[in-house]
Amino acid sequence: MNEQAAFLSDKINAILAGAGSLLPELLLAGFFLLLVTLDLFKYKTLKHLLPWLALTGLFATLVVQILGGYTLGGTNFLDLLLSDGLAQFGGILFSTAGIFTILLSLQNKQLEHLKHGRGEYYGLILLLVLGLNLMAKSVNLLMVFLAIETVSIASYILTLILKDNRRSVEAGLKYILYGSLSTGVMVYGMSFFYGFTGTLNYTTEGFALALVQANGLLVTVAAILVFAGFFFKISAAPFHFWVPDVYRGAPMPVVALFATGPKIAGILVILRFVAPFADSLAFPDVQLFLGIAALATLAIGNFTAVWQKTPRRLMAFSSVSHAGFLLAALLAFGTNYTSGILFYLAVLLFMNFGIFLFLQIAEDDLGVEQLEQLSGLGKAYPYLGVMALLYLLSLTGLPPLAGFIGKLLIFTNIWEAYTLSSNPMLLALLVAGILLTGVALFYYIKIPFYLFLKRNQTEENLVISLSNKLLLALFALPLLLLFFKPDLLLNWIDRLLAQ
């Protein structure tokens, strides 16, 4: 009895000692509960306040994350979570993504008609951001699973939030089916790893050492099974089938969040997970699998995007192609590649929210469903058109926008890794990654093509609201700034990682 009590009190003390490092998560959880409770009891009087409450919560979290004073370093919470620079930077990106999502939602016309569940909607965004934070901090496979599930469940409901929309319902159903399948496969793979190593803490040295001694073939199989779950979250092939439907059916702010948040978190998880596999001699097959998956994702994303007729599906496959690009970046072991990837993830955030805000304005105010309906809008609304052009050029990776620097850094890492290892897969990824930019230009330029080169059929005199204009600039300016002074962000990332 006494023994048990001592054991329990030890655990509780450990948890309490680590609680400080969970300040951002606690804030998010607190505001989430507050939102849901208020939604339940005071919906009528407070419904216009709810988004602002959620914004406050996210801002508070962001400030805490940027100040970073809570970071204690090392693992805590019974070795489940790690608060390091990587997680801190990830957290900053997630809170920013959450803030952007809410800002987009405030402008969204579809969500205005949402009669009930406003609190749910904003609360779930907080919950999703909370899950993303936990994903970035997890150093235990079980914790990874829990975090991914938190994100997934929030995502399913957010997809389905427009219950009256048939497309939304279809998308939600597909999402849940694919999601539960891939999570199941992932958990199955994780159980293998527990069998090989006797631990779930996958960043420890013991884990890596035990893996080297385990049967190589089985390790490869297990790794592939685990990747299934990760690939689903970052929308990499062959787990990308949900992407076009969800991007088609979900409200635009939610799509923008899906294109950034879970993708960033997934990449961070993979970044931690693949570290033991960096030794190409011990695990050639795992690297080969990652390389092939990256090539396949790049090819599927880019070539399928070419045939799309709606902007939402085009962006869906663009998102797949970016997943492939990030996977390729992960293979640059042996070089100091983390800061390049983090830079690219930050850029991804701004350009994706920019283009989705543009599409939201086009859809809500101008009724654009097909690419063709964008015809002539750039001439009618030059500001809108030019902003869209900036985001798209950044997505393509052309100067003078930050997307170019991001790609340059990642290609540099791959080249360096190739110099060190002479692995032909890296050369293939480098060449494919660069040349597919030509294909990417072909589909991205379709939007400016309709915007500026085609004449418009309808004459509408719509005024784009000042808040929308400001938001468009908010997403575009960092893209220009980070092209001309990328060292501002890179040096900051380096400082965070060096902690």
Add this chain to the structure above:
Amino acid sequence: MDFILSGLIFSPLLAALAVLLLPARLQQPIKLVAFAGAVAQLVLAILLYLRFDGAAFANGQTGYQFVEKLNWIGFELGSLGRLQIDYFIGVDGISIGLVLLTGIIGVIGVISSWTITKNVKGYFLLYLLLMTSVMGCFLALDFFLFYLFFEFMLLPMYFLIGIWGGPKREYAAIKFFIYTLVGSLFILIVMIGLYTSVIDPTATAAQLDLLQNGVASPDAILQVQQMLQQNVISGSELVRTFSIPAMMEPANFIPGSLLHVLSGSVLWDLPLRFIAFLLLFAGFAIKVPSVPVHTWLPDAHVEAPTPISVLLAAILLKVGGYGLIRIVYPIFPDAGAYFSVLVGGLGVLSIIYGALCALAMNDLKKLIAYSSVSHMGFVLLGLASLTVEGVNGAVYMMFSHGIISAMLFLVVGVIYDRAHNRVILNFRGLASRMPAYTSFVVIAFFASLGLPGFSGFISELMVLLGGFSAPDVTGMLPRWMTVVAVVGLLLSAAYYLWALQRMFFGKYWIFPELRENAVISDLTKREYLMLVPLAILTLLFGIFPHLLLDKMGVTVTGFTELVLQNGQEQLNMVLSSIRK
């Protein structure tokens, strides 16, 4: 420090900002501001030309004048050391002519654009951005900066063709964009390979505390380079750079990097350096353009409005040839020597194939577009010969073709403005109705086909001289290639004279369906204003070639000798390292 080069780059950009602030309905002020921007650029270019000291070339870096170098982007790459990107611009004998040309054509282009009525603000905004990026390309000495300007040319051009172009403009614009982007992606691959391989000896000396009074002496630089080759500098102290002059010295390559001359790295049985050369060459050959990657050019030219055709032919194509001379050959002289037959062969192919296509064209503008392909072939041929005459001829050709092709496309624009058609067979005997116009057409055609007295003659003569002497002097090209290239001259005489005969001589007649809308009148004052200076310039540089040769000759000669010498030395090193 002298800021004349920054002035050259940014004067159109300032004008573009002014245009941006003006409301769109003030069309006349917008045009005037654009004109002022272009004139400012021209004035600075002329000043630069006058102040440029043609004899100053020693070798390597000291050949650049009016250099501006500012730290721009710098960050740590962890174990890979530091990365330094500089705002590094300068001018030497290779670029001085092209800078002057850009200034001249910029002003001519604005005058030619005076008749634009559709979305004037947008048009001039893009036009000025284009002028900034072209000038930046010619002045950049940092590969990153060059690439920035190089890529940034595509976008304004895409819109200028795509919005203000002819009936098939959308197709032409996207073809232009995709073609040139793929070319620049090839360049990007090599750029990444180069900057990860090359260090800046001066900045690395600073890291190693080898500076004396804050400057790196030549001895210190030599010491750094020796230490680098002996592999005694730790990775984190290396400062990687995009500087083109640094890339030109093999001593700055990090041992073990794939593009080092002694790396022995091979891909598909070719040294990686050779593959890098081929990629860069492909990238710039698309821009030149050389057969077989020239197919975007006729489409782009036919659909582009007249002023944009002028810019495209007169200065944008030159960026391709300039890139070959500034970047490809000096950085990979070994591969340049190895592949001279390929480069020269493509040059000759472009000359002959371009001329034959021109001969077959019904559309006057297409004829001229193909004649551009044919003439740019001479640039490749001259460069491949690696003789002093040949390379001088190639550089001179770029300047001269810039002036002449601008005139040619303006001349086509004149008839198109009047008849809204430019099919050769629809016109006959125009000389009787448009005598002044006809005389300018004759001048342009004769200048282009290489009549002595015009600048085209000088450049073709030098290229051919270089080509003929190459087998004996540098051992580069087989003699038959130059012989075939001479046939190209004959062909160009054929297509020009034939077109002249069909359109301008005989009894006046135009195709009946065109008569309703056609107002066949002679040149206006505005057209004189564009054509007269160009005609004078081509004569001037044809009769007094030393006006330009004095400025560029010493640099180009020194450059050629350096490339040839380094090329042969490094070729031996590369080949021996892969045999090991």
